[in-house]
Amino acid sequence: MPELPEVEALAHHLREHAVGRAVTRIDVVSLSVLKTVTPAYTDLRGREVTGAGRHGKHLDVECGDLHLIVHLARAGWLRWSDDLPAKPPRPGGKNPLALRMHLSADESGDEPNTAPRHVGFDLTEAGTKKGLAAWIVADPAEVPSIAALGPDALDLDRDRLEALLTGETRRIKTVLTDQKTIAGIGNAYSDEILHTARLSPYATPARFTSDDLDALFDALHSVLTAAAARSVGQDAARLKGEKRSGLRVHGRAGLPCPVCGDTVREVSFADKAFQYCATCQTGGKPLADRRLSRLVK
Numbered sequence: 001m002p003e004l005p006e007v008e009a010l011a012h013h014l015r016e017h018a019v020g021r022a023v024t025r026i027d028v029v030s031l032s033v034l035k036t037v038t039p040a041y042t043d044l045r046g047r048e049v050t051g052a053g054r055h056g057k058h059l060d061v062e063c064g065d066l067h068l069i070v071h072l073a074r075a076g077w078l079r080w081s082d083d084l085p086a087k088p089p090r091p092g093g094k095n096p097l098a099l100r101m102h103l104s105a106d107e108s109g110d111e112p113n114t115a116p117r118h119v120g121f122d123l124t125e126a127g128t129k130k131g132l133a134a135w136i137v138a139d140p141a142e143v144p145s146i147a148a149l150g151p152d153a154l155d156l157d158r159d160r161l162e163a164l165l166t167g168e169t170r171r172i173k174t175v176l177t178d179q180k181t182i183a184g185i186g187n188a189y190s191d192e193i194l195h196t197a198r199l200s201p202y203a204t205p206a207r208f209t210s211d212d213l214d215a216l217f218d219a220l221h222s223v224l225t226a227a228a229a230r231s232v233g234q235d236a237a238r239l240k241g242e243k244r245s246g247l248r249v250h251g252r253a254g255l256p257c258p259v260c261g262d263t264v265r266e267v268s269f270a271d272k273a274f275q276y277c278a279t280c281q282t283g284g285k286p287l288a289d290r291r292l293s294r295l296v297k
């Protein structure tokens, strides 16, 4: 799932390439993606893209006084194109395309004898579990999952983080990924932050020492800002999908920890898994994996 760094990179791309262009057409291939009925998506036509931003893991395409808000869910992506097909896409089937936004082409550099180019972006979603959602609203806070967001991970200072974690008895892994507590962090970057901070995913924040808090705060900032810079650098919106680089433990079960060389371990749940290094994070003790212990019974 795209998290803060990837969504930030997509917003950055739109600020560079979409702002100043007018919305010329929107193709909605999958109507179930649109979560609002009014304003109609056709109301965006003719409006200029005036900005692009992020609310937690939501992308915000500002079109004057309306916002197209997108949540990419697990397997969604935004893909920019300098050459969109002019033909309307065919709905249904295995088409991963959910919504296509056509924008006005560059006014400068228009050469005679060339057909007008269609620039813009596709919102696509791979797989069968569809979760990609889009809203058209006058105020982003009208989107319930935005209204419920906690402070953004990159806006937290150390005091605010300490206040959020004081008395917190849930596992730190759960707390970091709860968007209502801290916005922007998901399964991948919480693994990376906890590995960098040398904290167990199962640690209880209420029992953190001052050193633990320092380590967590530093890791949170360094991991997210470095990942956002990498995502912007590889121009995320021109990639076919989320390609992460530079991860140390997430998605690397069975491979050596780049810090200590121990084998990266995994805890699996019904529909997801997380990874960690026992030597770096849990004093060498593997965490219980409930799925495995159930199988053994």
Ligand SMILES: [Zn+2]
Binding pocket: 257, 258, 259, 260, 261, 262, 277, 278, 279, 280, 281
């Ligand atoms: Zn390690």
